[in-house]
Amino acid sequence: MRFKTQTFETSPVALETAKLSVNLPDTPGQPQVLESIDVTIRQGETVCLVGESGSGKSVTSLAIMGLLPEALKVSKGRINLQGRDLLPLSQAQMRELRAARVAMIFQEPMTALNPVLRVGDQIMEVMELHTNYPASERRSRAIAIMEQVHLPDVERVFRSYPHQLSGGQRQRIMIAMALVLEPVLLIADEPTTALDVTTQQQILSLIAELQTNHGTAVLFITHDMGVVAEIADTVYVMKHGEIVENGPVEQILRHPQADYTRKLLSSVPSLSPRVARPEKGEVVLEVESLDKIYGGGGILKKLPQTHAAKNVSFTLTRGRTLGIVGESGSGKSTVARCIMRLIDPTSGRIMLDGHNIAGLSRNALRPHRQKLQVVFQDPMRSLNPRWTVAESLIEGPLNYGTRRADALAEAARMLTVVGLPENALKRYPHQFSGGQRQRIAIARAVMMRPDVLVADEAVSALDVSVQAQVLTLLEQLQDELGIAIVFITHDLRVAAQICDEVIVMQHGAVVEKGAAAEVLVNPAHEYTRALIEAAPGRSWDFQNFREMTEVTHASPA
Structure with missing residues (x-):
């Protein structure tokens, strides 16, 4: 350095x-x-x-x-x-x-x-x-x-x-x-x-x-x-x-x-990828030839088209994390929103637990939404400011027939899982820090017991120490519940620490994909190399301080 x-x-x-x-x-x-x-x-x-x-x-x-x-x-x-x-x-x-x-x-x-x-x-x-x-x-x-x-x-x-x-x-x-x-x-x-x-x-x-x-x-x-x-x-x-x-x-x-x-x-994540989790589970999400085109309409004048996602394909097995990385405008969030069916794909298949949800109507999609949950970048905007934490957490289970008493009991348990006190149930989003709000957003998603969790820039606005805590929490939830994660990020350090596989996107297309340890260490595409070169402090190794801190905390007082 x-x-x-x-x-x-x-x-x-x-x-x-x-x-x-x-x-x-x-x-x-x-x-x-x-x-x-x-x-x-x-x-x-x-x-x-x-x-x-x-x-x-x-x-x-x-x-x-x-x-x-x-x-x-x-x-x-x-x-x-x-x-x-x-x-x-x-x-x-x-x-x-x-x-x-x-x-x-x-x-x-x-x-x-x-x-x-x-x-x-x-x-x-x-x-x-x-x-x-x-x-x-x-x-x-x-x-x-x-x-x-x-x-x-x-x-x-x-x-x-x-x-x-x-x-x-x-x-x-x-x-x-x-x-x-x-x-x-x-x-x-x-x-x-x-x-x-x-x-x-x-x-x-x-x-x-x-x-x-x-x-x-x-x-x-x-x-x-x-x-x-x-x-x-x-x-x-x-x-x-x-x-x-x-x-x-x-x-x-x-x-x-x-x-x-x-x-x-x-707390600064290293650019050196973690050891990948084994591929031992069944495929829970398969995306095949996904395309999304915006524009092209117009009454008096034909509007230009934007090909936001081009022929995107990947598979994700239970308990593993797939990272989608790239610059703003690369198509990452478009792919995430198509997977969630927040927008309709132009073409392609989205297989969730063997069911193609790409073309389903709103009513036909409803039974599948429970298995597919999302955590957005800004929890303050995704949590209802007028609802208590309890109301936010139990909304999903109540919509799918869970009794209120059972939902509240599960909400209290889930708060302890994400490291928050049970009395947080009675408080409102503005009464928490950014990191705590993101934990609440994760708890709300996990309350549905999803097979797939889509995290769209879920830690990009957090401090490095809080970010490290949230990443650790996601891994713990994966170990406990076997959740598969699609992790959207522009931060290659974060991708290296949580992802087993990585897809690199540029201008809507996948330019490189493979095991995180391969893509981030030996990138084959010049765009991937440019992203890695642009990472701030890339030549500085913070791992020494992580090991030093772990030794200090492990030593007797």
């Missing part, structure tokens, strides 16, 4: 927080959300702020931006931007600084961009608010920054709305908006978490390139230690609102001092 070796000790300080503390003012006796946070970022330096959900990373960034929710208050400390304390400033003064001196890139550009404004107008709006540039210069500068972030066909993209662009293109627009006024500090809050590995690599390279060109200080918030290994100069590790360790990236990744840092490093 080649770490960045440049030092910034003599560079001017761009941002410094001193003893920054944030609390809930109406809850005396409660622990502070942030406790005495000291962070220094110098001009041209990339500082990574890492930790699990709830560690205080995003609260730190919102405090710097002056965007804390009303319930949170800075109780003490300073936030100095080039020597100017931001805390005494009014909201009007902070609005003048945002974008002009300090800018932020959020995780999900689709929620940060205005859906009814063309993206070019949104970039120009930043300049309209903070400069006196005439309209012609605003437009030329917007075009120039869009070219700097390597957007294709800039004039077309300039006129496009957010929904007409890919996820990677939308994130590039967010970066363009953030950098168009050349701020002193750029805060990037998980900007690549939801992106596939090649787009992620492009965005990380782009931020580094623009940082070099503009001398910008970057505060990069992430839970991905592979990303940290790629881009960081300095690392701050946060836990429960406190900094537990900080130092140069090589020191933190090679010689971590805090147990918590070692735990984070040990």
Whole structure:
């Protein structure tokens, strides 16, 4: 692993927080959300702020931006931007600084961009608010920054709305908006978490390139230690609102001092595939020559067709996991939705326990749905926010004739299986963390005793430690119940740790398939090789920390 070796000790300080503390003012006796946070970022330096959900990373960034929710208050400390304390400033003064001196890139550009404004107008709006540039210069500068972030066909993209662009293109627009006024500090809050590995690599390279060109200080918030290994100069590790360790990236990744840092490093999945499970069960799912074509209709004008899945075939036996990997737009989720019959395939067969469900009507499909369940990426959107956990868990069994008392008893048992207390039955989704909600979503699916579980990016938004727990849970459920899993992911590290076989998709077609140990170690197709090369921190072996942590935990106190 080649770490960045440049030092910034003599560079001017761009941002410094001193003893920054944030609390809930109406809850005396409660622990502070942030406790005495000291962070220094110098001009041209990339500082990574890492930790699990709830560690205080995003609260730190919102405090710097002056965007804390009303319930949170800075109780003490300073936030100095080039020597100017931001805390005494009014909201009007902070609005003048945002974008002009300090800018932020959020995780999900689709929620940060205005859906009814063309993206070019949104970039120009930043300049309209903070400069006196005439309209012609605003437009030329917007075009120039869009070219700097390597957007294709800039004039077309300039006129496009957010929904007409890919996820990677939308994130590039967010970066363009953030950098168009050349701020002193750029805060990037998980900007690549939801992106596939090649787009992620492009965005990380782009931020580094623009940082070099503009001398910008970057505060990069992430839970991905592979990303940290790629881009960081300095690392701050946060836990429960406190900094537990900080130092140069090589020191933190090679010689971590805090147990918590070692735990984070040990949770990073390895790119080395696990030992495959034996093929000893019967075939539970067989997909043969599956095709899905979108479009092609139209009354006045024939619309273009999109061949989202082309001649996809595979078999899956009981108790094994098949991974489907590829970039966004490769057809992974289309195949998953066809298998689930959430969309109708154009042609092909989907054999579930010997029954072809590809062309069944809604009523004819109903008896088979019990054997085919799904876990989506975002459990907050797939769980009903107005229902208790108990109501969510028992809905499926009740629909298939299980008595309510029996369903509730099974729900209580299932919660213990996924590592949650029985009293969670009476609570609502918003009262849980992201990892806990995903455990509830898995429990809901397993309540149906399915033969096949489709996991569509089910761990991509989770912290590495929570991700490791959920992957372990899925394996335990496989051992106990013999469930077969179709695992959709863009993260090759995750695929290596859970999949027995792997299918690699590009532009709707399968370009390579085989045993995970073969495909991920000795890829035959150039596209597979490109995906593996794009994995962040690919040459860094986190396995040493996993073994170290296991030895530490196994040792007597």
